[in-house]
Amino acid sequence: xxxxxxxxxxxxxxxxxxxxxxxxxxxxxxxxxxxxxxxxxxxxxxxxxxxxxxxxxxxxxxxxxxxxxxxxxxxxxxxxxxxxxxxxxxxxxxxxxxxxxxxxxxxxxxxxxxxxxxxxxxxxxxxxxxxxxxxxxxxxxxxxxxxxxxx
Numbered sequence: 001x002x003x004x005x006x007x008x009x010x011x012x013x014x015x016x017x018x019x020x021x022x023x024x025x026x027x028x029x030x031x032x033x034x035x036x037x038x039x040x041x042x043x044x045x046x047x048x049x050x051x052x053x054x055x056x057x058x059x060x061x062x063x064x065x066x067x068x069x070x071x072x073x074x075x076x077x078x079x080x081x082x083x084x085x086x087x088x089x090x091x092x093x094x095x096x097x098x099x100x101x102x103x104x105x106x107x108x109x110x111x112x113x114x115x116x117x118x119x120x121x122x123x124x125x126x127x128x129x130x131x132x133x134x135x136x137x138x139x140x141x142x143x144x145x146x147x148x149x150x151x
Contacts (some may be wrong), residue, residue: 007033016114025033026115033055033144033145034126036114037145039071039093039094039110039114040053040100040120040122040145040146040147041147042092042094042095042096043094043095043108043109043110043120043122044108044122044147045121046089046108046140047097047098047106047124048080049130050085050086050089050098050100050106050108050124051106051124051126051134051136052107053081053124054074054078054081054100054104054134055126055134057078057081057135058126058128059132059133059134064127074094076103078100078101078103078104079100079101079102081100081104082099082101082102084141085100086100088089088096088098093111093113093114094114095108095109095110095111095113096109096110096111096112096119097109104122104125104126105122105124105125105126107121107122107123107124108121108122108123109121109125118141120140120141120146121140121141122139122140122146123138123139124136124137124138125137125139
């Protein structure tokens with residue numbers, strides 16, 4: 001009489017489960033970082049919209065470039081943008097606050113629910129070029145989660 005075995009042995013099943021466990025231990029942290037970085041993209045989008053408003057205002061004022069213009073930025077109506085633009089930006093699951101200082105520096109703060117106890121803060125500072133255009137310098141506190149343009 002010939003016996004036919006059907007199915008897998010216990011050791012084969014344990015090997016498969018061990019392989020799945022190893023793959024999961026590698027994939028879950030990477031996925032978590034990916035999700036947090038995708039949430040940080042919303043902060044960059046909000047900062048980009050505010051950059052457009054500030055750039056339009058700076059170009060409308062007609063400042064020249066250089067150190068004198070950078071010092072004169074603080075005398076522009078950027079503080080008015082805080083009340084007219086930034087105060088009207090709706091907070092979301094990822095965006096806690098958007099602020100525009102009197103020196104036209106845009107600060108975007110993420111929520112603690114997404115980014116942990118110390119949320120991601122993205123700061124965009126304007127610089128006036130000689131042709132009247134505005135160049136932005138972007139910095140962030142948590143470079144691990146910030147986009148490559150702000151690291």
